[in-house]
């Protein structure tokens with residue numbers, strides 16, 4: 001069954017209100033920070049860039065990406081699908097779209113992300129997209145990386 005189509009849009013001064021109030025379920029709050037915090041990180045520091053995941057014109061999710069200057073790898077962080085929109089394939093479609101977006105950036109040969117090991121849904125989703133745990137840790141999170149082919 002084909003999933004929904006998600007379009008990624010750069011989040012900026014004209015559309016940040018689309019995503020700022022997206023929120024996860026109460027029991028998922030321990031896995032992520034509020035989107036408002038991620039937007040501040042993107043606005044006030046130079047590492048992360050925000051993307052909204054849209055179904056048509058309806059914002060359903062958020063993520064951000066950044067390039068680690070130390071090793072050149074591209075990171076995905078702050079992955080959120082709004083509680084009301086979860087379980088409908090949006091998370092998978094948004095991650096797949098993000099991988100495609102990053103893959104096209106010059107010099108992007110690998111994508112990394114991290115998550116709390118007890119976040120079973122995220123962990124399984126990332127693994128199914130090809131992310132492999134490396135044994136590295138990022139605070140209380142485990143790191144997984146996706147090697148991109150040369151095509």
Ligand SMILES: CC(C)(COP(=O)(O)OP(=O)(O)OC[C@H]1O[C@@H](n2cnc3c(N)ncnc32)[C@H](O)[C@@H]1OP(=O)(O)O)[C@@H](O)C(=O)NCCC(=O)NCCS
Pocket residue numbers: 024025028031032078079080081082085086087088089090091092093114115116119121122125128
């Ligand atoms: C992780 C998250 C982004 C997934 O978004 P989503 O839109 O619900 O994901 P999808 O509907 O595309 O489902 C992806 C897979 O997870 C499974 N899944 C989704 N919600 C689930 C749940 N509550 N319980 C069990 N499995 C679940 C789906 O069955 C699907 O599996 P499949 O593709 O193998 O059939 C979303 O749950 C979320 O925002 N969680 C809170 C924040 C978070 O943990 N972010 C990641 C931080 S690293």
